[in-house]
Structure formats: C-alpha cells, structure tokens
Amino acid sequence: MVLPQSGLPIGTLATWKGRSGRSGLHLSRAADVLVGMTKSSHRKPPRQLRPPVTPVVELTGSSALDELVGLAAGHTPNARPVIDAIVVEGLTKTYPDGTEAVRGISLRVAAGECFGILGPNGAGKSTTVGMLGTLIKPTGGRAGVAGFDVVAEPVEVRRRIGFAMQQAGVDEFATASELVILQGRLQGLAKRDATTRARLLLRAMEIEQVADTRLAALSGGTKRRVDLAASLVHLPPVLFLDEPTEGLDPRSRTGIWDMLDRLRRDLGVTVVVSTHYMDEGDRLCDRIAIIDRGTVVVEGAPRALKAEVGSDATLEDVYLHYTGRALEPTPVAA
Amino acid sequence: MNTPAQALLLARRALIQFPRNPILLGFSVVPVLIMYVVFGGLFEGVAELPGFPADNYFEYLAPTAILLATVPGIGNAGVALAADFQNGYFQKLLTAPVSVGAVMLGRLLGDCVRLAVIAALVLVLAVALGAHVETGIPGALLMIAMGTSLGIVTFGALSANLAVRTRDAAAVQAVQPMAFLLIFLTSAYQTTAQIDSPVLRTIIDLNPAERVLRPMRELMLTGYDWGEIAVGFLAIAGLGLVVLPLTVRNYRSVYG
Numbered sequence: 001m002v003l004p005q006s007g008l009p010i011g012t013l014a015t016w017k018g019r020s021g022r023s024g025l026h027l028s029r030a031a032d033v034l035v036g037m038t039k040s041s042h043r044k045p046p047r048q049l050r051p052p053v054t055p056v057v058e059l060t061g062s063s064a065l066d067e068l069v070g071l072a073a074g075h076t077p078n079a080r081p082v083i084d085a086i087v088v089e090g091l092t093k094t095y096p097d098g099t100e101a102v103r104g105i106s107l108r109v110a111a112g113e114c115f116g117i118l119g120p121n122g123a124g125k126s127t128t129v130g131m132l133g134t135l136i137k138p139t140g141g142r143a144g145v146a147g148f149d150v151v152a153e154p155v156e157v158r159r160r161i162g163f164a165m166q167q168a169g170v171d172e173f174a175t176a177s178e179l180v181i182l183q184g185r186l187q188g189l190a191k192r193d194a195t196t197r198a199r200l201l202l203r204a205m206e207i208e209q210v211a212d213t214r215l216a217a218l219s220g221g222t223k224r225r226v227d228l229a230a231s232l233v234h235l236p237p238v239l240f241l242d243e244p245t246e247g248l249d250p251r252s253r254t255g256i257w258d259m260l261d262r263l264r265r266d267l268g269v270t271v272v273v274s275t276h277y278m279d280e281g282d283r284l285c286d287r288i289a290i291i292d293r294g295t296v297v298v299e300g301a302p303r304a305l306k307a308e309v310g311s312d313a314t315l316e317d318v319y320l321h322y323t324g325r326a327l328e329p330t331p332v333a334a
Numbered sequence: 335m336n337t338p339a340q341a342l343l344l345a346r347r348a349l350i351q352f353p354r355n356p357i358l359l360g361f362s363v364v365p366v367l368i369m370y371v372v373f374g375g376l377f378e379g380v381a382e383l384p385g386f387p388a389d390n391y392f393e394y395l396a397p398t399a400i401l402l403a404t405v406p407g408i409g410n411a412g413v414a415l416a417a418d419f420q421n422g423y424f425q426k427l428l429t430a431p432v433s434v435g436a437v438m439l440g441r442l443l444g445d446c447v448r449l450a451v452i453a454a455l456v457l458v459l460a461v462a463l464g465a466h467v468e469t470g471i472p473g474a475l476l477m478i479a480m481g482t483s484l485g486i487v488t489f490g491a492l493s494a495n496l497a498v499r500t501r502d503a504a505a506v507q508a509v510q511p512m513a514f515l516l517i518f519l520t521s522a523y524q525t526t527a528q529i530d531s532p533v534l535r536t537i538i539d540l541n542p543a544e545r546v547l548r549p550m551r552e553l554m555l556t557g558y559d560w561g562e563i564a565v566g567f568l569a570i571a572g573l574g575l576v577v578l579p580l581t582v583r584n585y586r587s588v589y590g
Contacts, residue, residue, distance in 0.1 A: 134429075135428060158429060158430055158432075159431050162429070165422055165425060168422065169423040169424075169427075170421070170422075171351075172421065173351040173354050173355065174351075182343065182347055183430060185343055186427065186432050187430050214354070230426070
C-alpha cells in the first residue's frame with residue numbers, strides 16, 4: 001500500500017523513530033497491537049465482554065469510567081506508548097480561492113500523549129485538526145492516524161478517532177442519550193452496547209441527569225460534554241478536540257479539563273487539542289506545537305519552552321518570542 | 335455498517351424528530367388538506383364538462399393533492415440538512431465512518447415516511463368527500479410511492495443541493511415555490527384537452543411530473559395501466575440518474 005501524494009509505502013512511516021528513540025513497527029499492524037483492537041474485534045467484541053443489559057446504578061463518575069474501561073477490555077488503555085499515534089509530514093491545505101491555511105506542517109504525537117496545537121484564531125489549527133480527522137482533504141503532504149492514512153483510508157481512521165469540534169455539533173431535537181447512542185450505532189456498535197456506553201459516559205461526564213433532556217434545552221457547557229461523550233462512545237484510541245472550551249465559563253472549562261485528565265488516565269486515549277487559550281495548552285498538554293500563519297514555529301513540552309524564554313515566562317511569552325508578535329487576548333466567557 | 339443500514343438509522347432519527355416539532359408537522363399536513371378541499375370546491379363544476387374523465391372532481395384532484403404534499407413537502411429535508419450544516423451536526427456525523435450519501439438519503443427517507451402519511455391522509459379525506467379509489471389500497475400505496483419518489487428526485491434533490499451549497503435553511507426555504515410550478519405545469523386541475531394554449535400543452539407533455547401524475551390518476555379513476563405506470567417510474571429513474579451524481583459532484587466540489 002502506498003501513501004498518496006508521497007508515493008512512499010505506508011511502512012515507511014514505521015521506520016521513523018519516536019522522540020525517545022523507539023523504533024516504530026509497521027504502523028497499521030502496530031496500531032492494532034497498541035490498542036489491542038484488531039479490525040474484526042472492533043466490529044464484534046467477544047461475547048463474554050458485552051456489558052449487562054440492565055442499567056448500572058449508583059455509580060460515581062469515576063466508577064462509570066472504570067466500567068467503561070471494563071467494556072474496553074480487549075483494548076489495553078493503560079499500555080505504554082510504543083509508536084507514534086499520529087505522524088504528519090509536510091501537510092498542506094490550500095483552498096480553491098488560494099488561501100494557504102496550512103503550509104507544510106510536520107509533527108508526531110506519541111500514543112497516550114496529550115498534544116496541543118496552539119495559536120491565534122486563523123493560524124490553521126482547525127484546518128490541521130480537520131485534515132487529521134478526515135473532514136478536510138489535504139492538498140499536500142501526508143498524515144497517518146492510528147496507523148492509517150487520512151486520505152487513502154479515511155474510514156479506518158474514523159473508526160479509531162473521536163472528534164469534538166469547535167462548534168459542538170449536536171442535533172437540537174435529540175436527547176443527550178439519543179445523540180450518544182446514534183453516534184455509537186454509526187460507529188458499528190450494537191444497540192445494547194451503544195445504550196450501555198451512552199449511560200456510562202453521560203454518568204462519567206456527570207450529566208446523567210440530563211440524559212433524557214433535549215439538547216436545545218441544555219447550556220453550552222453541557223452540550224460540549226454530550227458532544228464529548230458522543231466522541232468517546234466507541235472508545236477510540238485517538239481523540240481530537242478542536243477548541244474544546246471556546247466560549248465556556250471558567251467553571252465549565254475546568255470541568256472539561258478534569259474530565260480530559262481522567263479520560264487519559266483511565267482510558268489511555270491519545271488526545272490532540274487545538275486551542276487559542278495558552279493556559280489551556282499549559283494545563284492539559286504534555287507537548288505543544290505553536291502554529292502561526294499555517295506553519296509550526298516551535299514544538300516541545302510547555303515547561304521546556306517556557307524555560308527557554310525566561311524563568312517566569314508564560315506560553316504567551318513563548319508565542320511572542322517565536323513569532324515577534326503578541327497574542328491578542330481572548331476573553332473567557334464570564 | 336453499510337450505507338443502507340446507516341441511512342435507515344438516520345431516517346429513524348428524522349422520524350423521531352417530527353413529533354417533537356409540532357409546527358412542522360402541523361403546517362405540512364393542514365395546508366395540503368385545506369388546498370384539496372378549497373380547490374376541489376372551487377373547480378367542482380369542471381367535472382360536469384363533456385369528456386371530463388371523472389364524475390367527482392375530488393377523485394380527479396386527489397393525485398394532484400398527493401403531489402402537492404410530497405413535492406414541496408420534501409423540501410423540509412433540505413431545510414433540515416442545511417440546519418445540520420449550520421449547527422455542525424452534519425460534520426459531526428461524518429466523523430463516524432458514515433458516507434455523505436447515507437446522511438442525505440437518511441434524511442430524505444425519513445421525510446418520505448412523513449409525506450407518505452400525509453398522502454394517505456389526503457386519500458382518506460378524498461374518500462370522506464365521496465371519492466373512490468378504483469384500484470383500492472394497493473393502487474393507493476402505488477400512488478403514494480410514485481408521489482414520494484417524484485418528490486425525492488425533484489425538489490428533494492434540489493433542496494439537498496442548495497443545502498450543501500448555501501448551508502442556509504432560509505435559502506432552501508426560499509425556493510419552495512418552484513415546487514408548485516412543477517406541479518401547476520401539469521394536468522393537475524384540468525385535462526390537457528381543456529387547455530387552449532398549444533405552447534402550454536407542449537410544456538405539460540414535456541414535464542416529467544406529468545408522466546408521474548397521469549398513471550397516478552389512472553390508478554385513482556380507471557385501474558392499472560402498466561404502460562403508463564412504467565413510463566412514470568422510468569421518468570423518476572431517469573431524473574434520479576441525473577440528479578444523484580450531480581448531488582455527489584456538488585458536495586465534492588464544495589467540501590472536496
């Protein structure tokens with residue numbers, strides 16, 4: 001199999017070494033090993049692993065996640081990363097009107113890592129994440145997610161990703177529970193599995209009380225949580241979050257951050273966050289890439305990047321240092 | 335999960351929505367029934383003209399009323415798709431391994447079920463007004479199938495394409511009168527023999543909706559004319575073969 005646009009065989013990606021010097025395996029094979037999920041087992045989980053039909057009651061958010069981890073048996077969510085979950089090389093997007101939204105971005109994200117794509121509005125973050133999530137077709141370069149090429153194998157990529165978009169894409173007429181179940185069914189889950197997972201995820205998100213409430217009646221923060229639950233219903237190894245706390249009040253932001261911490265810790269999900277909130281990148285991410293005008297200007301661990309700029313430096317200072325321009329302040333909703 | 339299964343899941347989603355939107359439901363049923371009663375009453379005398387194929391004008395008008403329900407009514411599918419584009423849910427669906435065709439088809443199928451129910455109500459009203467369906471329930475079901483199919487390949491396709499192109503529910507809504515034009519340029523209210531203008535008669539003969547309306551009327555008034563029925567379905571299939579690839583192409587040109 002050959003990666004489009006590069007002419008390189010997919011196995012070529014596997015020869016790349018991670019930052020720690022780990023050699024990759026053949027990505028498509030290794031990704032399955034990594035998540036303990038072969039294609040066939042993803043579609044049809046072993047019978048003995050199916051969840052009970054009766055609703056689980058009296059669970060806290062944490063125990064709901066434990067229950068989800070149990071459902072994900074067959075995955076190895078706490079396994080240490082052995083390859084890069086995301087490999088991007090020279091990714092480019094030029095729109096028909098000539099706008100170069102992304103200009104040759106290259107990066108790698110290790111499995112289990114939280115990676116932040118930071119930059120101001122219009123920097124190319126959403127376009128980058130959109131290409132990785134197969135929603136936007138690149139015009140150049142290549143990208144592999146969970147071992148599959150985003151252009152040549154978009155369906156395989158979609159089976160392995162969750163995607164919570166900047167604008168929480170929800171059906172206002174559906175209830176929270178219906179929305180999550182439908183997303184699970186479209187991911188190939190049996191109705192019983194999707195229903196159980198929806199219940200557990202809404203409980204884990206601490207919004208079980210609105211499970212039967214129509215989304216039109218919910219607040220923005222709650223819709224985000226429902227959207228996040230829908231993104232996780234098939235327990236994907238990779239989760240993309242595009243501006244996950246845009247427009248939310250500080251309390252809701254903190255709630256989302258705590259939830260993401262728990263998801264990573266308990267489910268071992270690789271998380272890619274695009275945000276223009278520097279504090280969000282600082283709080284959540286193991287590593288970040290700062291993007292400006294469609295290119296990566298610097299990449300590294302937030303602490304290391306700040307240390308390079310100054311002892312009391314913030315990520316805003318890092319942005320100023322590498323771009324020569326101050327980041328325009330973006331107020332957080334009160 | 336294959337595309338038809340996905341489309342059925344998404345059609346079910348649409349069907350769940352309808353009762354939650356009583357305004358949509360009400361305004362897609364009541365005006366059609368009112369138009370049927372009003373037009374039937376206004377033109378009742380036409381049935382007394384020599385050579386008119388029905389004694390009861392409501393019988394003649396019933397297939398037209400079905401098309402008045404199904405063709406403009408399917409536009410709601412386009413409006414709903416545009417709303418999904420606007421609020422980001424269309425893209426959300428595409429983050430699952432779902433084809434664009436399944437999303438659009440699912441919406442159209444859901445609306446078809448709704449419109450089939452409305453078309454059935456039209457026929458129930460027709461019977462209540464003294465009309466008689468010559469081919470009985472099988473013929474009635476065939477009429478409904480032809481009407482909803484025509485809706486999909488004409489205004490359904492147009493509204494879905496507009497939704498893709500504009501992402502604007504208001505813009506899709508704005509073209510709804512075009513659907514009435516398609517129906518009015520048929521023998522909807524009187525036979526072509528009663529129309530004086532040869533130009534208008536030619537336009538009516540060329541209108542694919544006329545090819546569907548005629549066998550529907552035969553089913554209502556005289557019986558099964560399989561030749562006319564075949565022509566009707568061929569017209570629907572022909573339109574489908576044109577509009578479906580165009581829709582896919584349109585989507586790809588916008589979203590690549």
